[in-house]
Amino acid sequence: MATKKYKYRHTEIYHGVRIDIKANxxxxxxxxxxxxxxxxxxxxxxxxxxLSAFGxxxxxxxxREVVSASWYQxxxxxxxxxxxxxxxxxxxxxxxxxxxQAFLNSCSHLSESYVHKIFILTKQxxxxxxxxxxxxxDFSEDLQQPRGVKATPGRSLTSDETDAxxxxxxxxxxxxxxxxxxxxxxxxxxxxxxxxxxxxLDAGILNVSKAMKKDGFIALPKTDSGNRQIPIPxxxxxxxxxxxxxPLALVCPKQRGGYHTKSSLRKMWDRVQNGLDAQLGSNxxxxxxxxxxxxxxxxxxxxxxxxxxxxxxxxIASRLMxxxxxxxxxxxxxxxxxxxxxxxxxxxxxxxxxxxxxx
Numbered sequence: 001m002a003t004k005k006y007k008y009r010h011t012e013i014y015h016g017v018r019i020d021i022k023a024n025x026x027x028x029x030x031x032x033x034x035x036x037x038x039x040x041x042x043x044x045x046x047x048x049x050x051l052s053a054f055g056x057x058x059x060x061x062x063x064r065e066v067v068s069a070s071w072y073q074x075x076x077x078x079x080x081x082x083x084x085x086x087x088x089x090x091x092x093x094x095x096x097x098x099x100x101q102a103f104l105n106s107c108s109h110l111s112e113s114y115v116h117k118i119f120i121l122t123k124q125x126x127x128x129x130x131x132x133x134x135x136x137x138d139f140s141e142d143l144q145q146p147r148g149v150k151a152t153p154g155r156s157l158t159s160d161e162t163d164a165x166x167x168x169x170x171x172x173x174x175x176x177x178x179x180x181x182x183x184x185x186x187x188x189x190x191x192x193x194x195x196x197x198x199x200x201l202d203a204g205i206l207n208v209s210k211a212m213k214k215d216g217f218i219a220l221p222k223t224d225s226g227n228r229q230i231p232i233p234x235x236x237x238x239x240x241x242x243x244x245x246x247p248l249a250l251v252c253p254k255q256r257g258g259y260h261t262k263s264s265l266r267k268m269w270d271r272v273q274n275g276l277d278a279q280l281g282s283n284x285x286x287x288x289x290x291x292x293x294x295x296x297x298x299x300x301x302x303x304x305x306x307x308x309x310x311x312x313x314x315x316i317a318s319r320l321m322x323x324x325x326x327x328x329x330x331x332x333x334x335x336x337x338x339x340x341x342x343x344x345x346x347x348x349x350x351x352x353x354x355x356x357x358x359x
Contacts, residue, residue: 014040030065037061045132052089055079058128068222070215078118079125082107092129097139100126108146115148154298154332156305161280161294168275174268176243177252177260178299180206184230185303185321187211188296192260193218197247204237206230208322216261223324230320269296304332 006022008029013019019036023029041061045054059075067075086103087095100122107118123140130138157165165182169175180191189211198207209227213219221227232240245251254264276294300321307317318329 033065034062041132045134047093047134048091049134050089051087051092051095052080052084054092054129054132054134055083055125058125062124062128068213068219070213070217070219073215074117075121078121082118083122083125092126092134095135097142100139101143104143105146108148110148111151112148113151115146119143119145152293152295154295154301155292156302156332157294157298161276162302164276164279165272165299168272168279173255174272176239177268178272178296179236179239180252181296182299182302183233183236185300185307186230187300187322188265189213190226190322191252192265194251195247196245196249196251199232199240199244199251201237201241201244204232204234206232212259218259221322225319225324226322228319228322265296272296301332304329 006024008023008026010021010029010033011019014037017040019033019040021029021032021036023032038061041057045057049057056076056079059072059079063075064072083103086106087099104115104119104122107115110118123143126135126143127138127140129135130140162182165178169178177191180186180194181188184206186194186206186208190208192212193210194206194208198209199205200207207229208221210218210220211226240251250259252260254260260268273294304317304321307320308314312320314329315326318326321329323329
């Protein structure tokens with residue numbers, strides 16, 4: 001009888017035990033690996049295991065094969081730099097529920113989204129500790145999530161701010177980078193990763209298929225919605241044609257070449273802010289005080305609200321923005337501008353209505 005052949009195979013030594021897994025799909029392979037590791041864990045977890053050791057075993061068993069590399073590293077950071085640093089590297093069996101809740105409360109100065117990530121991971125680790133017999137009760141369900149700090153809401157630029165921005169960046173090394181965000185709605189990390197083969201100058205289309213992640217690496221989008229084609233406005237297309245380079249070259253490299261970093265993007269935006277202060281601010285006021293705060297990401301918000309003003313249906317706008325959920329787009333659309341409100345007023349009053357009045 002012929003031996004059945006599999007497309008994928010994975011071998012490793014896990015806690016001193018050799019595993020050899022075969023499967024026909026990557027999903028099936030990951031599921032089989034997890035199942036095998038769980039089985040080994042049930043026989044290798046020591047009652048005296050420390051929080052650090054058990055946490056790493058949990059992440060290696062349940063997370064490494066199913067989450068992105070950057071998110072896996074984030075979880076390791078939460079475990080080592082937050083959880084263990086706060087509670088201490090004690091035996092899991094000796095950690096009291098009140099200590100875990102106190103750790104969570106100490107994270108309340110962080111952003112809401114990050115607090116939520118810490119909370120979920122903490123619950124998962126201690127729930128698994130109970131299932132492995134390291135705690136006498138499953139207190140993970142009694143843990144409470146702290147509020148965290150609300151993120152500053154994004155906003156769209158006014159017409160005057162947009163004009164001032166374009167004047168400040170004109171003919172500077174920052175112009176192309178920021179205009180792609182403003183006129184194509186790309187995320188800054190997506191612009192960092194753009195190469196000239198992503199720009200179809202004949203069709204006037206920008207192909208977005210990768211981005212710089214928080215860890216500084218270039219990777220594929222988290223969801224399929226991140227892969228998208230965006231029409232390039234004529235004036236921006238003209239600028240792109242002027243500056244076109246080799247297919248594999250970066251569209252917007254640093255001044256000295258290479259990918260932008262968090263630091264170089266921050267310096268870029270500081271330069272722009274200083275220029276905007278000169279254009280829009282007060283000579284006697286400190287930097288950025290004489291006008292509402294503005295972030296680089298607000299250029300992307302502006303693109304979205306400009307789509308609304310142009311009458312682009314929200315489902316199309318969501319696709320162009322690369323949102324995985326249309327509700328995200330709707331939150332930006334509902335930041336109605338003064339111009340949009342006046343347009344609504346005219347339509348309500350019958351001025352400029354596409355529907356002819358009947359007598």
